[in-house]
Amino acid sequence: MGKILRRTFLIGTGLVAGGLAVGYYAASRPWPNPLEADLAPGEETFNPYVKIGADGAITIIAPRAEMGQGVHTTLAALVAEELGVPLSAVAVDQGPTSPAYYNLAVLEQGGPFSELDTSLMAETARKATRAFGPLAGMQITGSSTSVRDAYDKMRQAGAVARTLLFAAAQERLATPASKLQFDGAEIVAPSGRRVGIASIAAEAAALPVPDEIVLKDPADWTLLGKTQQRVDLVDKVTGAAEFGIDVDLPDMLYGTVLMNPKLGGGIETVSTSFAEAVPGVVKIVRLETQLGSGFGVIAENTWAAFQAAEAIEVEWGDAPYPSNTESIMRVFRDTIEGPWKGSAWRDDGDVDFAFGDAPPDSIFEADYEVPFLAHATMEPMNATAQFANGRLTVWAPTQAPTLIQTILADAIGIDSDAVTIHSTYLGGGFRRRAEADFALYAAELAREAGGRPVKVTWTREEDMAHDVYRPAAAGRFRVRMDVNGMPDAVDMRIATPSILKSIGKRIFPSVPIFGPERLLTEGAFDQPYAIPNYRVAGIEINMPIPVGFWRSVGYSYNGFFHECFMDEIAERAGRDPIDLRLQLMADYPLAVAVMEKLRDISNWDRPLRSGKAKGVAFTMSFGSWVGEVVQVAETQDGLVVEKVWAVADVGRALDPGIVRAQIESGIVFGLSAAIGQQITFSGGKVDQQNFYDFDAMRIDRCPKFEIEILENSQALGGVGEIGTPPAAPALANAVRSLTGKRIRSLPLSGEVEFA
Amino acid sequence: MQLTINGDTIDLDVDPAMPLLWALRDAAGLKGTKFGCGVASCGACMVIIDGVATFSCVTAVGDVEGEVRTIEGLAKDGVFHPVQQAWIDEQVPQCGYCQSGQIMAAVALLEENPQPSDADIDTAMSGNLCRCGTYSRIRAAIKRAATTMPLPVEDQAASET
Numbered sequence: 041m042g043k044i045l046r047r048t049f050l051i052g053t054g055l056v057a058g059g060l061a062v063g064y065y066a067a068s069r070p071w072p073n074p075l076e077a078d079l080a081p082g083e084e085t086f087n088p089y090v091k092i093g094a095d096g097a098i099t100i101i102a103p104r105a106e107m108g109q110g111v112h113t114t115l116a117a118l119v120a121e122e123l124g125v126p127l128s129a130v131a132v133d134q135g136p137t138s139p140a141y142y143n144l145a146v147l148e149q150g151g152p153f154s155e156l157d158t159s160l161m162a163e164t165a166r167k168a169t170r171a172f173g174p175l176a177g178m179q180i181t182g183s184s185t186s187v188r189d190a191y192d193k194m195r196q197a198g199a200v201a202r203t204l205l206f207a208a209a210q211e212r213l214a215t216p217a218s219k220l221q222f223d224g225a226e227i228v229a230p231s232g233r234r235v236g237i238a239s240i241a242a243e244a245a246a247l248p249v250p251d252e253i254v255l256k257d258p259a260d261w262t263l264l265g266k267t268q269q270r271v272d273l274v275d276k277v278t279g280a281a282e283f284g285i286d287v288d289l290p291d292m293l294y295g296t297v298l299m300n301p302k303l304g305g306g307i308e309t310v311s312t313s314f315a316e317a318v319p320g321v322v323k324i325v326r327l328e329t330q331l332g333s334g335f336g337v338i339a340e341n342t343w344a345a346f347q348a349a350e351a352i353e354v355e356w357g358d359a360p361y362p363s364n365t366e367s368i369m370r371v372f373r374d375t376i377e378g379p380w381k382g383s384a385w386r387d388d389g390d391v392d393f394a395f396g397d398a399p400p401d402s403i404f405e406a407d408y409e410v411p412f413l414a415h416a417t418m419e420p421m422n423a424t425a426q427f428a429n430g431r432l433t434v435w436a437p438t439q440a441p442t443l444i445q446t447i448l449a450d451a452i453g454i455d456s457d458a459v460t461i462h463s464t465y466l467g468g469g470f471r472r473r474a475e476a477d478f479a480l481y482a483a484e485l486a487r488e489a490g491g492r493p494v495k496v497t498w499t500r501e502e503d504m505a506h507d508v509y510r511p512a513a514a515g516r517f518r519v520r521m522d523v524n525g526m527p528d529a530v531d532m533r534i535a536t537p538s539i540l541k542s543i544g545k546r547i548f549p550s551v552p553i554f555g556p557e558r559l560l561t562e563g564a565f566d567q568p569y570a571i572p573n574y575r576v577a578g579i580e581i582n583m584p585i586p587v588g589f590w591r592s593v594g595y596s597y598n599g600f601f602h603e604c605f606m607d608e609i610a611e612r613a614g615r616d617p618i619d620l621r622l623q624l625m626a627d628y629p630l631a632v633a634v635m636e637k638l639r640d641i642s643n644w645d646r647p648l649r650s651g652k653a654k655g656v657a658f659t660m661s662f663g664s665w666v667g668e669v670v671q672v673a674e675t676q677d678g679l680v681v682e683k684v685w686a687v688a689d690v691g692r693a694l695d696p697g698i699v700r701a702q703i704e705s706g707i708v709f710g711l712s713a714a715i716g717q718q719i720t721f722s723g724g725k726v727d728q729q730n731f732y733d734f735d736a737m738r739i740d741r742c743p744k745f746e747i748e749i750l751e752n753s754q755a756l757g758g759v760g761e762i763g764t765p766p767a768a769p770a771l772a773n774a775v776r777s778l779t780g781k782r783i784r785s786l787p788l789s790g791e792v793e794f795a
Numbered sequence: 796m797q798l799t800i801n802g803d804t805i806d807l808d809v810d811p812a813m814p815l816l817w818a819l820r821d822a823a824g825l826k827g828t829k830f831g832c833g834v835a836s837c838g839a840c841m842v843i844i845d846g847v848a849t850f851s852c853v854t855a856v857g858d859v860e861g862e863v864r865t866i867e868g869l870a871k872d873g874v875f876h877p878v879q880q881a882w883i884d885e886q887v888p889q890c891g892y893c894q895s896g897q898i899m900a901a902v903a904l905l906e907e908n909p910q911p912s913d914a915d916i917d918t919a920m921s922g923n924l925c926r927c928g929t930y931s932r933i934r935a936a937i938k939r940a941a942t943t944m945p946l947p948v949e950d951q952a953a954s955e956t
């Protein structure tokens with residue numbers, strides 16, 4: 041397992057051409073059904089997604105991290121739809137950690153091709169990636185892929201279970217399967233005769249799986265496509281939901297960590313005598329891991345652990361990057377000023393030629409910049425671990441349980457079979473929880489706890505200062521306008537560190553990663569606009585600040601760059617920004633439909649009274665086509681975002697209520713960052729400490745929303761991240777329109793005041 | 796040290812300087828109240844003490860006078876509090892981590908002001924951060940609960956006369 045994952049990490053990132061060589065045969069190797077290992081007497085299972093209890097109760101396994109995106113509800117609905125039962129009639133469980141729950145779509149998303157690209161090469165690569173999914177067995181929640189990955193396989197799982205159960209029942213009831221129905225823990229025939237699911241489950245499970253499974257026509261769906269009552273609501277309004285931070289075990293100790301805030305630096309000198317004297321402290325442990333150096337505290341309660349951590353006196357070793365924001369960002373600026381061309385991810389026409397003979401007044405150029413950002417999930421990082429009898433057990437709010445399993449096994453030096461990961465609810469993820477640090481530190485402390493479990497909770501300050509940040513990025517954008525006032529050539533160069541290399545270094549430091557990275561330019565190279573000469577290149581910056589996936593990843597900065605620059609082009613052209621976009625995206629009817637709908641619902645063409653303005657942006661991401669209009673108003677206290685209109689073509693909205701909630705959520709996330717968030721450095725440390733200096737939008741500043749969902753696209757798009765990319769540029773474009781200020785660096789509050 | 800929590804008197808053997816938040820979570824085993832920031836900046840830890848919404852992360856347990864109400868005490872005899880019911884009906888929670896605090900802040904608001912305006916909601920609820928951005932549904936749920944919540948006893952008496 042460890043070896044396969046290592047190799048797969050490379051493939052999953054879409055960086056190694058050798059990955060394309062693996063044939064389909066590997067993919068057909070099935071993983072055992074993990075539910076079989078834990079069946080209680082009388083329980084039966086048909087596949088990794090359906091379990092029948094001894095009492096006939098049906099449990100559906102939704103093997104993705106529930107971090108608010110409603111994934112347990114939608115995944116369970118996929119199975120329940122084909123099974124033919126309402127969601128209220130089943131129990132939904134996260135299930136065990138297992139490679140059987142691999143996520144294929146997340147691998148495809150990482151691939152080196154634009155989603156617009158249906159060329160042979162792109163399709164071949166996707167196919168090869170698909171072959172790798174089962175092989176890799178990576179159980180990951182990310183890239184807005186959970187539902188896309190599960191769409192076929194979980195519906196099939198439901199259909200198989202129904203087929204087998206009804207096949208067994210039809211004998212008993214002397215009624216053809218097509219006439220049977222579920223009713224609670226029973227199956228009933230039209231005659232009223234019934235048989236308990238429990239009494240036929242064993243027989244059904246022994247039947248051969250039919251070769252051909254026919255899935256329902258979407259027109260016949262009763263659950264999918266309709267808003268369901270979320271399965272996690274009751275837990276979450278009663279305080280009963282168990283997040284990682286709530287794990288409670290017999291004989292449990294509590295802990296925290298104090299890691300070097302100069303990220304990547306070591307420990308010079310230390311004195312722990314004050315810390316050890318804090319009442320309730322059990323032990324201070326020095327941590328030297330591949331993810332960071334520092335200290336762990338084991339104590340009788342969390343409060344004692346926090347106080348002790350604060351009392352540790354330590355002189356930290358320096359970080360391997362420049363010590364302050366000014367010098368860090370200089371590297372970014374110097375890079376885009378420099379001669380580097382980077383890797384072109386899009387290169388239509390002949391950009392150099394087009395600029396070569398351009399009259400100077402036809403060229404316009406602008407530099408853009410965005411800062412590092414923290415995830416600041418509502419639940420601070422934490423994990424609970426127990427190391428006893430050579431086995432490690434971890435309870436963690438994680439987006440990547442199989443990855444953690446491998447890393448911890450390596451770190452502790454035990455077989456990955458000796459590591460058990462239990463996933464809890466996540467108090468927000470935004471991809472921060474696809475990392476391994478919080479689980480690794482808990483495991484290291486568990487080793488020192490004499491076999492007792494230790495729950496390790498980070499302070500907010502520790503969480504803020506030891507994130508894997510959304511990388512800063514800088515870009516230089518040039519356009520040549522033609523004589524008709526249309527863009528004839530654009531040249532975009534985007535400089536930012538490689539997220540994949542940063543992750544690779546943390547996870548598998550011995551494995552080198554090569555090749556150009558899609559994340560540098562996604563959101564700029566893959567957008568549905570046609571311009572005769574169109575080049576988008578990514579230049580990789582070497583900046584050893586740990587960076588990671590942040591909600592919408594590369595789209596988060598490239599969406600801002602590309603769509604603000606699109607407005608700048610419209611301004612040069614003297615064109616309405618929606619008109620210009622419509623003209624450039626004319627080859628992509630899905631995009632056109634989104635923008636036309638947006639123009640309509642936002643009353644774009646109706647003049648606003650003075651003191652208010654609108655801005656627009658469009659970003660295709662994760663297979664969904666999304667346009668947003670933001671309206672800002674001037675008030676005595678500063679600018680206020682009054683309303684946001686969004687139109688999203690997600691292909692199929694399997695649960696429209698959840699899709700809407702996710703889009704709103706993504707927009708609030710994007711606006712929060714655009715208005716006021718930034719991570720800065722002084723003396724090698726992150727300056728921001730807590731929500732008072734890294735805040736997010738509150739209810740009093742939250743705009744009204746009007747969201748329209750389209751289902752024109754044939755592909756199933758993601759929803760968890762797609763609201764975020766257009767939010768910042770639409771806001772910046774609105775601010776330009778209102779104040780006349782074209783702000784090219786975030787956060788906007790650096791140049792205008794928000795209420 | 797004795798504390799009245801959700802109507803029960805509980806003995807806690809903790810340092811009186813310990814924040815109420817950690818006494819509830821680690822000593823009393825009531826983990827519905829959440830830790831978000833520890834510095835009164837997010838509202839995840841909000842409880843109601845004698846009718847007042849209070850950040851339990853900055854309230855020393857030794858200083859607590861009066862009855863503490865937490866999320867665990869809202870439902871009575873298996874029936875959800877009207878605010879919880881409104882939260883379910885409007886499908887407010889996403890990750891859910893902030894929601895105990897949001898609900899307690901909303902309960903305190905509605906007990907004090909049964910018909911809050913949008914501005915009242917803004918004032919009462921802006922101490923509660925939600926990183927998932929569930930605000931529009933929180934607002935809708937508060938308005939819904941305002942129509943279903945029984946009036947406080949003294950108002951009832953007043954309306955009967």
Ligand code: FES
Nearest residue numbers: 831832833838852
């Ligand atoms: S934890 Fe108390 S306000 Fe954040």
Ligand code: FES
Nearest residue numbers: 890891925926927
């Ligand atoms: S629901 Fe996730 S922080 Fe509010």
